[in-house]
Amino acid sequence: xxxxxxxxxxxxxxxxxxxxxxxxxxxxxxxxxxxxxxxxxxxxxxxxxxxxxxxxxxxxxxxxxxxxxxxxxxxxxxxxxxxxxxxxxxxxxxxxxxxxxxxxxxxxxxxxxxxxxxxxxxxxxxxxxxxxxxxxxxxxxxxxxxxxxxxxxxxxxxxxxxxxxxxxxxxxxxxxxxxxxxxxxxxxxxxxxxxxxxxxxxxxxxxxxxxxxxxxxxxxxxxxxxxxxxxxxxxxxxxxxxxxxxxxxxxxxxxxxxxxxxxxxxxxxxxxxxxxxxxxxxxxxxxxxxxxxxxxxxxxxxxxxxxxxxxxxxxxxxxxxxxxxxxxxxxxxxxxxxxxxxxxxxxxxxxxxxxxxxxxxxxxxxxxxxxxxxxxxxxxxxxxxxxxxxxxxxxxxxxxxxxxxxxxxxxxxxxxxxxxxxxxxxxxxxxxxxxxxxxxxxxxxx
Amino acid sequence: xxxxxxxxxxxxxxxxxxxxxxxxxxxxxxxxxxxxxxxxxxxxxxxxxxxxxxxxxxxxxxxxxxxxxxxxxxxxxxxxxxxxxxxxxxxxxxxxxxxxxxxxxxxxxxxxxxxxxxxxxxxxxxxxxxxxxxxxxxxxxxxxxxxxxxxxxxxxxxxxxxxxxxxxxxxxxxxxxxxxxxxxxxxxxxxxxxx
Numbered sequence: 001x002x003x004x005x006x007x008x009x010x011x012x013x014x015x016x017x018x019x020x021x022x023x024x025x026x027x028x029x030x031x032x033x034x035x036x037x038x039x040x041x042x043x044x045x046x047x048x049x050x051x052x053x054x055x056x057x058x059x060x061x062x063x064x065x066x067x068x069x070x071x072x073x074x075x076x077x078x079x080x081x082x083x084x085x086x087x088x089x090x091x092x093x094x095x096x097x098x099x100x101x102x103x104x105x106x107x108x109x110x111x112x113x114x115x116x117x118x119x120x121x122x123x124x125x126x127x128x129x130x131x132x133x134x135x136x137x138x139x140x141x142x143x144x145x146x147x148x149x150x151x152x153x154x155x156x157x158x159x160x161x162x163x164x165x166x167x168x169x170x171x172x173x174x175x176x177x178x179x180x181x182x183x184x185x186x187x188x189x190x191x192x193x194x195x196x197x198x199x200x201x202x203x204x205x206x207x208x209x210x211x212x213x214x215x216x217x218x219x220x221x222x223x224x225x226x227x228x229x230x231x232x233x234x235x236x237x238x239x240x241x242x243x244x245x246x247x248x249x250x251x252x253x254x255x256x257x258x259x260x261x262x263x264x265x266x267x268x269x270x271x272x273x274x275x276x277x278x279x280x281x282x283x284x285x286x287x288x289x290x291x292x293x294x295x296x297x298x299x300x301x302x303x304x305x306x307x308x309x310x311x312x313x314x315x316x317x318x319x320x321x322x323x324x325x326x327x328x329x330x331x332x333x334x335x336x337x338x339x340x341x342x343x344x345x346x347x348x349x350x351x352x353x354x355x356x357x358x359x360x361x362x363x364x365x366x367x368x369x370x371x372x373x374x375x376x377x378x379x380x381x382x383x384x385x386x387x388x389x390x391x392x393x394x395x396x397x398x399x400x401x402x403x404x405x406x407x408x409x410x411x412x413x414x415x416x417x418x419x420x421x422x423x424x425x426x427x428x429x430x431x432x433x434x435x436x437x438x439x440x441x442x443x444x445x446x
Numbered sequence: 447x448x449x450x451x452x453x454x455x456x457x458x459x460x461x462x463x464x465x466x467x468x469x470x471x472x473x474x475x476x477x478x479x480x481x482x483x484x485x486x487x488x489x490x491x492x493x494x495x496x497x498x499x500x501x502x503x504x505x506x507x508x509x510x511x512x513x514x515x516x517x518x519x520x521x522x523x524x525x526x527x528x529x530x531x532x533x534x535x536x537x538x539x540x541x542x543x544x545x546x547x548x549x550x551x552x553x554x555x556x557x558x559x560x561x562x563x564x565x566x567x568x569x570x571x572x573x574x575x576x577x578x579x580x581x582x583x584x585x586x587x588x589x590x591x592x593x594x595x596x597x598x599x600x601x602x603x604x605x606x607x608x609x610x611x612x613x614x615x616x617x618x619x620x621x622x623x624x625x626x627x628x629x630x631x632x633x634x635x636x637x638x639x640x641x
Contacts, residue, residue: 006560011556014553014555017552018552021552403451403472
């Protein structure tokens with residue numbers, strides 16, 4: 001074999017090796033990029049309930065906002081005493097679910113004859129239209145007519161009995177479970193639920209709750225308000241079937257990432273219900289504390305619950321409870337597990353030794369769940385205020401890809417008036433977006 | 447999203463639930479891609495520093511290991527087996543290493559038009575297996591929770607990516623040069639030009 005032939009063979013082998021290596025790499029990259037990922041789209045966009053900074057909204061609206069392009073799209077709005085809940089983006093990215101209570105429309109009082117005096121009566125305090133439905137409720141049976149189809153009979157009887165024993169007058173209102181397309185072009189009412197109880201309190205609570213989606217986007221977990229309490233049900237969007245899962249006093253629910261568990265709080269008890277209905281676990285908490293259900297770890301084993309001073313991580317398989325106290329924080333809230341489940345991100349007000357500083361400073365912090373070491377990731381800029389210790393609309397969340405933090409707060413404008421803002425932080429740079437102009441656009445729209 | 451995140455978004459699904467977080471920072475690629483790019487980066491640095499790439503394609507013993515490493519990927523890459531993060535990293539590491547051990551010598555040989563400089567010895571083969579053994583130990587200790595390690599992992603991964611880009615650019619340049627020479631200087635019809 002001469003040198004020329006050796007070179008030619010070597011050249012051919014090299015070409016084969018090159019083609020093989022590049023082909024393998026390209027196939028791998030394509031497979032990795034195109035493989036289905038479970039990110040919800042809100043890593044690039046957010047869906048958010050926007051209300052004016054003064055806290056007494058005459059208009060509130062749900063928008064989607066593209067973090068990169070600054071484009072915002074109106075999904076739904078209500079005026080005056082109507083209310084919208086926080087939105088929840090479906091894991092497949094196609095829909096955004098939320099609750100809506102339309103503002104009351106004054107109507108003629110219902111004729112007395114329409115109410116059967118012999119039935120287990122519910123006195124209708126006000127007459128309003130909700131979602132086009134008049135809410136004149138005659139009997140307990142009528143109020144719970146939907147539950148006949150989805151609730152075990154003994155639970156239904158218990159609820160009826162509880163409602164019939166109520167001394168005070170009932171006020172009923174319709175709460176819609178809605179879904180909207182992220183582009184704002186489509187909106188559907190999935191259910192209209194008759195709710196009872198103190199309307200003002202219930203509506204205030206609606207700000208802090210939102211529906212939840214199953215990981216496959218097939219089911220929406222929603223609440224129905226009943227005289228100060230809630231029950232969680234799931235609605236299968238294709239079959240239209242509803243199933244009741246658990247009772248709650250907070251209306252906050254959280255579906256585990258593996259889609260097997262639903263968690264909520266019932267007074268001082270953490271309730272965990274298997275979504276298939278086979279198991280229900282109860283874990284007693286300290287009754288004196290006010291708990292906020294923050295969410296699940298990515299492996300669906302641990303639940304994060306926050307009080308005002310501590311983060312509580314509960315391993316539901318072992319029942320093990322771990323308390324994390326940030327020694328440098330006065331108040332903590334809005335905890336989120338990191339993508340690897342080893343850290344919890346949260347918002348904290350700093351302990352301030354300087355009495356001249358009236359406004360508490362807020363930090364985005366993280367605690368390592370293994371060594372309990374806390375780290376300040378980012379301090380919210382001076383002039384941005386947010387509160388953790390009351391029912392404010394402060395919000396803090398982490399994008400599902402773990403790369404973007406969002407805090408909602410208030411910033412004093414140049415005219416001295418407070419402005420609602422969204423503060424995005426990607427670990428290096430911050431971006432502040434004022435949301436009040438979005439509401440002005442609605443109010444001034446023709 | 448920073449620049450590195452953006453670059454790797456074209457190369458990786460970036461599933462955060464399957465990405466390593468080092469000292470609170472999430473790597474901009476999934477666990478398997480971390481293995482692929484780190485494997486390529488380590489292999490590239492080894493070949494470059496030892497100048498093994500100039501000796502042509504590796505001997506058969508190394509070639510068989512590399513082919514086996516490439517063939518393992520479909521089993522793990524298409525989730526036929528998915529035993530956890532360490533295995534994802536491992537399958538990526540040996541895959542990336544195999545790619546570079548084929549790609550770099552092949553590009554060198556093509557650019558030198560079949561000429562190779564030097565020959566593989568027993569020592570060079572042993573060095574490859576030592577490197578391969580080291581790669582196999584990485585999933586046992588990866589990642590170290592230090593911000594320096596985060597930047598090191600990012601740097602090595604970026605080196606792996608640069609290696610592939612360098613190879614593709616070099617081959618593209620070589621092909622363009624050949625084509626220009628063929629078309630402009632000698633013409634398609636010239637039999638001598640083809641040789």
